[in-house]
Amino acid sequence: MNMLQLERMKNDNGFIAALDQSGGSTPKALASYGIPKEAYADEAEMFQMVHEMRSRIMKSPAFTKERILAAILFEKTMDLKVDGKYSADYLWEAKGILPILKVDKGLLDLENGVQLMKTIPDLDALLARAKERHIFGTKMRSVIKEANKTGIKAIVDQQFEIGKAIAAAGFMPILEPEIDIHMANKQAAEAILKQEIIEHLKALDANCQVMFKLTIPEVDNFYEEIIQHTNVARVVALSGGYSRKEANEKLAKNHKLIASFSRALTEGLNVDQSEEAFNNLLDESIQSIYDASIM
Incomplete structure (x- = not known):
C-alpha cells in the first residue's frame, strides 16, 4: 500500500x-x-454515457484534492480512460x-432481514488487475432492512x-453494511450492527487497517x-436516499x-447544462458536503 496515500486518507480533510453506479443503478443515475x-440502444452505450458523465465530474475544476479525498469507481470505469x-x-x-474500486457483484435475495453480497468470483484476479491500475482501496455493499x-x-x-x-492483498477495504433509511426500527439495527463491528474489530490483527461506509445514525456520534x-x-457515511440538504444536516452532527x-x-x-452552470453547481454541492464533513 502506498503510505503517502494511506496518510492522506487517515488524516486529511475532505x-x-x-462514482460507482453499477449496471443496476446506472439507468436511474443517467435519468437523473x-x-x-x-437515448441508448444497449448496455455498451449506457456505460459509455455514464463514463462521459463521470469524466465530466472528474475533469471539472470544482473536483479538487482540497475537498475530495477519494473517488469510488465502478469496475468498468477502472479500465476506461480520462x-x-x-x-x-x-x-x-x-x-x-x-x-x-467497487468490488461487490450485487446482492442476494432478502433473508433474515438482510441482503448479503453475492459471491465475488475471481476476486484474486480482480485485485491483481486493480493493482495494475494503481487502485488504493476497495468498497463492497450489503444491505440491512430489519433489526435481525x-x-x-x-x-x-x-x-x-x-x-x-x-x-x-495490499488494499484498503471499505466495508459497507448499509442500513436502509426507511426501515421502522433503524436505531435498533444500528445498535446490533455497532456491537457486531466492535466484536470483529477486537479480533483483527493489530496491523490490519479497514474503513467503514455506514448509514448516518439516528443518534449523533453513535459510531464514535x-x-x-x-x-x-x-469511517464515511452514505447518503442513502436522503436529499443533499438533509444528508448534510445529519452528517454535520456527527464529529469526524x-x-x-x-x-x-x-x-x-x-x-444539457453549460460547462459554467455544471461546474458552478458541482462546486456548490462539493463545498456543502465538504463543510458537513469537517464539522
Missing part, C-alpha cells in the same frame, strides 16, 4: 465522491442526469485524489471475511467508538464522520 433509457490516462491514474496523477441479529451478524461476518483478504478504533483508518455521497453529490447536474 470526503469521498462515490437528463439521459432517458431511450484525458488519455486510466481513470485511477488520472485521479491520482492529475488531481491528487485516491482511487477506490442473525442477519446482521451474517452481514458483518461476510464483510470482515472478504475485507481481511483484500487488506492482505468505531471511528476512534486503532484498526480503523476512517465524513461523506461518501453519490446521489447527493450529483443532485441537480444535467447533461
